[in-house]
Amino acid sequence: MKKKFIIALSSFTLLGGMAIGAGAAPILEKITANLNWGINYNISGKAWSPVDQNGKKLAAITYNNTTYLPVRSVGEALGVAVDYNGSSQTLTLGEKSDTTPITSEKIEVKYDSFVTKDKQFTVQQDKDYESGVVIKEIFIDQEFTLLPEGKYQTIELSVFPVKMNNKVSLKVFDGDILLKEFEVDSSSGKQTASFDIGGVKKLRFTTDIPNIGFTPQSMFVTGSYK
Structure with missing residues (x-):
């Protein structure tokens, strides 16, 4: 409507x-x-x-x-x-006819997380996703921010465990509003989600570890805007 x-x-x-x-x-x-x-x-x-x-x-x-x-x-x-x-x-x-990789727009990362095109991370389940964000050293809460600047109607995300020992919650926020939550562990495999971000300027991603440990963990997040 x-x-x-x-x-x-x-x-x-x-x-x-x-x-x-x-x-x-x-x-x-x-x-x-x-x-x-x-x-x-x-x-x-x-x-x-x-x-x-x-x-x-x-x-x-x-x-x-x-x-x-x-x-x-x-x-x-x-x-x-x-x-x-x-x-x-x-x-x-509204939605564009073409998709735009999330890495084509500005991304703010913190701590040891980083934007990458390294095939060591981008190739998942025999498919090259070409670029994305690696959330690293998840033995403390981590976060990064996408900046779509209100130009896109939809975001499609794929989340992959890279090195996981404990279950990690990855949450996506628009301000204080929770838009999506992923529960990621070593057996979860690929998780995907598509949701509306019309008019949204910033998307904040945070991790939360129910059982804090001292073994660094990591995951790979990729996707596109439309």
């Missing part, structure tokens, strides 16, 4: 201050419009105000008896991914 709503809405919304012309050759056409600060907004029964990426309040634009809203702000509020390709002037809402 969210996807259908935002796609319909996109026909009369603006992305930041850019207008996208019709036809094969996009153009910018100067208009005279008004910033409309008098509109109040409700999303799912709760008051809401559109803001830019810096948190500055935005106004709707009224032009020729039509109201235009900032599509990125609306997309984030409704949980719909919004991405704009400046070179092709293409606005994408």
Whole structure:
């Protein structure tokens, strides 16, 4: 329902201050419009105000008896991914047609974890996943962060035990909201999950060991955005 709503809405919304012309050759056409600060907004029964990426309040634009809203702000509020390709002037809402490896976007790692293309880790069950994150030295709680920046609607993850002696819980958070939990041990093999991340800017991955030991453990996490 969210996807259908935002796609319909996109026909009369603006992305930041850019207008996208019709036809094969996009153009910018100067208009005279008004910033409309008098509109109040409700999303799912709760008051809401559109803001830019810096948190500055935005106004709707009224032009020729039509109201235009900032599509990125609306997309984030409704949980719909919004991405704009400046070179092709293409606005994408929701899922993309192609997949993008999680390692193509920024990843923040801590302690001894690392991003890798080493086949020692990327080749799992006779398949080369090409890149991913190795969570290493899991005898203490570890974490890393993916930064999709609200550009993708879905993430598909695969988690593999590399060296496991105890069961380890791998949790994926959007802020304080738990999106997914994997229970990984030496016998768990490959675990996969696909879930909605529309509008999400950061995904935090944390490990938790129910029975703390002193033997370092490790796992490999890979996947793609769409």
